[in-house]
Amino acid sequence: MAKPLILVSNDDGISSKGIRTLIDIMKEIGEVVVVAPDGPQSGMGHAITVGNTLRLEETDIFGDIKAYECSGTPADCVKIAKHFVLKNRIPDLVVSGINHGSNTSISVLYSGTMSAAIEGALEGYPAIGFSLCDYSSDADFSHVKSYIRKIVMNTLEKGLPSGVALNVNIPPKRNENIKGIKICRQANAKWHEDFDQRYDPNGRRYFWMAGNFVNHDKGEDNDEWAIGNNYVSVVPCQYDLTAHHAMAQLNKEWDI
């Protein structure tokens, strides 16, 4: 089998430790091409750049590996990679991350890391977003390799169901004894925001958003439970948002 072609992106920016770790693992598996944001794009959700221009510049920061930094969002990176970098070559895999911080549960909606993966899935490519549940910029990634490798090899060998991207979260290094990999559903949890009100030197009010993550889910089959119990969580995510069960209810109850 020819070496698989692997497109790598992220949302923390091309100079983050997480993407370097991911590239190091991927280059042992296949031919790596990197297209990643030129700066942090955390919390960008599935944003794309529609009313503004995009920049794309080649960089040698990863040595021999073909790499580009892009001024846009993670979803932009995958789109422009397809058109201007890969051109007629079809990637065997799109990977995004490793994110510095958890993307379990509802955080998947806000996650730039996962938007790159979902954008890959939209194009029909097998795609995975990886996150380490440790927010520090110099987080210890030394324990992630075997889990990422196992998930990637399974994906390359067996493919993924159509219309699905994987959301993978990995417990932090400080949690000893990772017990294994669990296929999970998205936990029913949410962010409870708080806004810190301040005044600038001109006396004008501004805010910083802060938030606490609150888990309402009592199940043991979800990603929050998995991380809390030292498993690597794998949630298959779809981009068909239709609540099919709700269609029958609306058709029955509504007077239209």
Add this chain to the structure above:
Amino acid sequence: MAKPLILVSNDDGISSKGIRTLIDIMKEIGEVVVVAPDGPQSGMGHAITVGNTLRLEETDIFGDIKAYECSGTPADCVKIAKHFVLKNRIPDLVVSGINHGSNTSISVLYSGTMSAAIEGALEGYPAIGFSLCDYSSDADFSHVKSYIRKIVMNTLEKGLPSGVALNVNIPPKRNENIKGIKICRQANAKWHEDFDQRYDPNGRRYFWMAGNFVNHDKGEDNDEWAIGNNYVSVVPCQYDLTAHHAMAQLNKEWDI
């Protein structure tokens, strides 16, 4: 019954014609509070402002109606509305739009309009995003009122299934004889991007993203079919992205 409390937001910005139209319809139904972006936020998906500050300023552009413009994304607007504007009051409904342009099918992922609605649903509020399938900034909204009113009254009277927000698209005015309202699933269609490469006055390359919408869906139960056949489409959308059907497949096939 007391007048329902209705929170209004959008992604085209507080001065757009679409939000003015929506406010005019809502103020006949309930007490309206507006928190909307201070400028265009199209294509922002479910982005939130995490590494930057937010501004929130009261404005009298809608006369007696309590209104605020916010420097953040549509999702930010709903979050800050909950904390700083509504405080302990619980809205009976969150509406977003009316977007200048279609948000059918996969566009729901990129849509700032729908992210405000989904953010409302996350908070447990009934929530609806409205879009007019006409991209012009001075689009004709004169035909939308009866459809929006009917959808809002059904929602207020019957509620929505838990974890669901509605994605409503309305055919443009130029399509005569709207046939009614259809509950739909999200069409299986996608954007085929194109990047227009240009050079700035300093000789540096930049890009504009453009795209063509291509419908791969042959069904007659989806939102693209509905709009193409002059129906108002209503897609119930969920924020649990888990592809439940894929969990069994991965558990069976994967060697973990």
